[in-house]
Amino acid sequence: MSVTVARIEPRVEPSIAGVGDYIGLMKPRVMSLVVFTALVGLLIAPGHVHPVIGLTALICIAVGAGAAGALNMWYDADIDARMARTAARPIPAGRVARGEALAFGLTLAGFSVAVLGLLVNVLAAVLLAATIAFYVVIYTMWLKRTTPQNIVIGGAAGALPPMIGWAAATGTLSIEPVLLFLIIFFWTPPHFWALALYRTDDYARAGVPMLPVVAGDKETRRQILLYTLLLAPLGIAPWFMGYAGASYGLTASAAGAIMIALALRVRAETRGHVASKQMFAFSILYLFLLFAMLLVDWMSKSSFGDALGRFAA
Amino acid sequence: MSIAMSEEKPPVGIKLTEQQLRARRARSIAIAVSLGVLVVLFYIVTLVKGPGVLERP
Numbered sequence: 001m002s003v004t005v006a007r008i009e010p011r012v013e014p015s016i017a018g019v020g021d022y023i024g025l026m027k028p029r030v031m032s033l034v035v036f037t038a039l040v041g042l043l044i045a046p047g048h049v050h051p052v053i054g055l056t057a058l059i060c061i062a063v064g065a066g067a068a069g070a071l072n073m074w075y076d077a078d079i080d081a082r083m084a085r086t087a088a089r090p091i092p093a094g095r096v097a098r099g100e101a102l103a104f105g106l107t108l109a110g111f112s113v114a115v116l117g118l119l120v121n122v123l124a125a126v127l128l129a130a131t132i133a134f135y136v137v138i139y140t141m142w143l144k145r146t147t148p149q150n151i152v153i154g155g156a157a158g159a160l161p162p163m164i165g166w167a168a169a170t171g172t173l174s175i176e177p178v179l180l181f182l183i184i185f186f187w188t189p190p191h192f193w194a195l196a197l198y199r200t201d202d203y204a205r206a207g208v209p210m211l212p213v214v215a216g217d218k219e220t221r222r223q224i225l226l227y228t229l230l231l232a233p234l235g236i237a238p239w240f241m242g243y244a245g246a247s248y249g250l251t252a253s254a255a256g257a258i259m260i261a262l263a264l265r266v267r268a269e270t271r272g273h274v275a276s277k278q279m280f281a282f283s284i285l286y287l288f289l290l291f292a293m294l295l296v297d298w299m300s301k302s303s304f305g306d307a308l309g310r311f312a313a
Numbered sequence: 314m315s316i317a318m319s320e321e322k323p324p325v326g327i328k329l330t331e332q333q334l335r336a337r338r339a340r341s342i343a344i345a346v347s348l349g350v351l352v353v354l355f356y357i358v359t360l361v362k363g364p365g366v367l368e369r370p
């Protein structure tokens with residue numbers, strides 16, 4: 001009997017991925033918004049959280065968000081390669097192999113959830129695990145490619161970080177973090193649909209059934225207005241429910257009014273995408289303003305605010 | 314039983330290019346730093362929590 005031993009060629013080129021490529025896999029811009037909203041949830045929660053524990057929670061939430069981003073890029077590499085906005089990402093650009101992104105994402109997910117559970121508390125860890133799973137499995141693997149409601153339902157993943165921050169500080173949940181969740185949840189559709197309006201061709205080429213691709217511009221503009229009309233009062237709710245002060249209430253009212261005005265302009269726009277671009281840009285500022293004002297409100301009430309006041313004096 | 318080897322020389326392994334070597338070194342350093350941060354984090358949290366570090370709220 002004779003056996004021929006064939007020469008085995010290496011099938012995968014050794015990686016040229018640098019640290020920057022792996023950071024790119026973690027979607028740092030999305031991560032920064034996640035960390036900021038989680039920070040607000042953590043700080044405005046009642047009671048006192050030790051700064052080291054708070055920082056640990058934020059690091060875990062940031063890494064968990066990064067894991068979700070990496071796993072999203074692993075699964076969506078084919079879509080990303082077909083869209084101008086995402087074609088330069090590490091996987092479609094050929095700098096990171098899909099398997100590397102998968103391993104990276106799973107490792108970060110495991111570590112972030114385990115460390116949050118071990119060093120902070122189990123409820124926060126469970127919420128972080130649920131957020132990652134929801135974003136990767138429910139949104140990325142299922143909804144994104146099958147329904148125009150993808151970002152409506154998938155938006156829940158992006159809305160959970162303030163709840164994780166609150167849970168990290170208190171070990172429990174209550175109506176306030178749910179309100180923060182609802183604000184981000186109802187903010188997500190007008191934000192992403194405003195973007196999708198002027199990226200329709202991109203999404204259509206990639207086969208992603210975003211609302212403008214499936215239902216057209218007119219219906220998308222109508223739904224942007226509807227969601228904005230729901231969002232604006234929700235944005236003010238922390239004030240009239242007594243969780244935030246007048247400075248927050250006034251800012252949220254003014255910003256909400258601008259959002260509605262922009263949504264009306266988007267609705268009225270028949271040619272071009274000037275209004276939808278303005279809506280997309282302002283929606284980021286809107287969310288940032290609301291959460292920043294919650295932070296300012298917290299600082300004015302807390303001992304941190306007193307200390308800052310004494311320092312300024 | 315006889316084993317007939319192919320006539321080509323056996324592979325001597327993968328020769329990394331300069332760019333691949335640089336990238337691998339950077340990744341190795343990043344992994345080392347991350348693990349170092351994790352160790353320091355556990356150490357500091359243990360100091361902060363004291364014996365309570367073993368309690369899972």
